[in-house]
Amino acid sequence: MIELRDVTQHYGVRPVVRSVSLRIERGELAVILGPNGMGKSTLLGVMAGVLSPQAGSVHVDGMLRKGDPEEELAIRRRCVYLPDNLWMPEQHTGREYLLSVGRLYDVHPERVMEHADQLLDLFDLKEKGESPIVGYSAGQKKKIALCSALITEAPILLLDEPFSGGLDPAGLLTLKKVFQHHARSKQLTIVMTSPVPELVEEIATRIVIIQDGRILAQGSLDDLQRLTGCRGSLSDVLERLIFPDTTRKLAEYFQDYRR
Numbered sequence: 183m184i185e186l187r188d189v190t191q192h193y194g195v196r197p198v199v200r201s202v203s204l205r206i207e208r209g210e211l212a213v214i215l216g217p218n219g220m221g222k223s224t225l226l227g228v229m230a231g232v233l234s235p236q237a238g239s240v241h242v243d244g245m246l247r248k249g250d251p252e253e254e255l256a257i258r259r260r261c262v263y264l265p266d267n268l269w270m271p272e273q274h275t276g277r278e279y280l281l282s283v284g285r286l287y288d289v290h291p292e293r294v295m296e297h298a299d300q301l302l303d304l305f306d307l308k309e310k311g312e313s314p315i316v317g318y319s320a321g322q323k324k325k326i327a328l329c330s331a332l333i334t335e336a337p338i339l340l341l342d343e344p345f346s347g348g349l350d351p352a353g354l355l356t357l358k359k360v361f362q363h364h365a366r367s368k369q370l371t372i373v374m375t376s377p378v379p380e381l382v383e384e385i386a387t388r389i390v391i392i393q394d395g396r397i398l399a400q401g402s403l404d405d406l407q408r409l410t411g412c413r414g415s416l417s418d419v420l421e422r423l424i425f426p427d428t429t430r431k432l433a434e435y436f437q438d439y440r441r
């Protein structure tokens with residue numbers, strides 16, 4: 183379980199996350215959704231402990247984030263955080279990287295070996311996994327980064343834009359199915375950011391819509407549809423909530439274009 187209590191995060195004097203309170207239960211697949219620059223990655227960074235909020239607190243399974251050093255260590259063992267642009271040791275092969283991350287998280291060596299094979303196969307990296315990461319395409323690097331989060335078998339995954347970075351349709355589908363399975367069957371808590379509703383609509387059990395660093399609305403798609411009175415897709419719901427002017431602006435633009 184992850185709980186944020188009245189969290190505020192500034193860059194310099196500028197508040198980017200403003201008084202956010204949020205509770206995500208075990209087994210939930212929560213998506214922080216909103217337009218670019220609204221504070222999604224910052225909010226995730228606060229949950230991950232890479233940023234220290236100026237006000238408020240973060241609790242993971244009842245332990246205070248960045249409080250007692252032993253509790254912080256226990257939290258780090260339970261959480262894996264994947265930033266959008268993960269640094270990876272590019273001279274090593276994808277397989278070597280996965281094995282070292284698995285060891286770091288104390289996964290049994292035999293299990294790590296077996297799981298690395300399965301993940302490389304699942305994401306079509308069986309051959310590529312044997313060569314240095316430096317020679318991977320952008321999508322292949324993204325896949326290895328995602329595999330490195332999965333190989334930890336950590337119960338809490340914090341993922342910044344896991345669906346971005348050039349994943350192919352097979353990669354996107356695989357990732358969605360893996361996330362759904364892990365949340366439902368293994369009761370993993372998965373929190374991810376995304377600016378694109380279409381990519382997360384079918385898997386999110388909770389959608390947290392962020393605008394200007396505040397939670398505008400949250401709940402299941404059903405909840406958000408009820409709130410907005412819109413029975414359409416998540417994209418339609420988001421348009422009602424955040425982009426009510428988009429259709430008008432497009433009409434005006436095309437009108438001007440014809441002149």
Ligand SMILES: Nc1ncnc2c1ncn2[C@@H]1O[C@H](COP(=O)(O)OP(=O)(O)OP(=O)(O)O)[C@@H](O)[C@H]1O
Pocket residue numbers: 193198216217218219220221222223224225375377
């Ligand atoms: N290190 C930083 N220093 C100063 N300002 C920052 C820093 N990181 C982000 N910001 C600013 O904070 C705001 C929120 O950024 P953030 O990356 O959290 O948004 P986001 O919703 O994740 O955006 P995107 O969808 O584009 O990834 C933006 O205006 C951004 O310019």
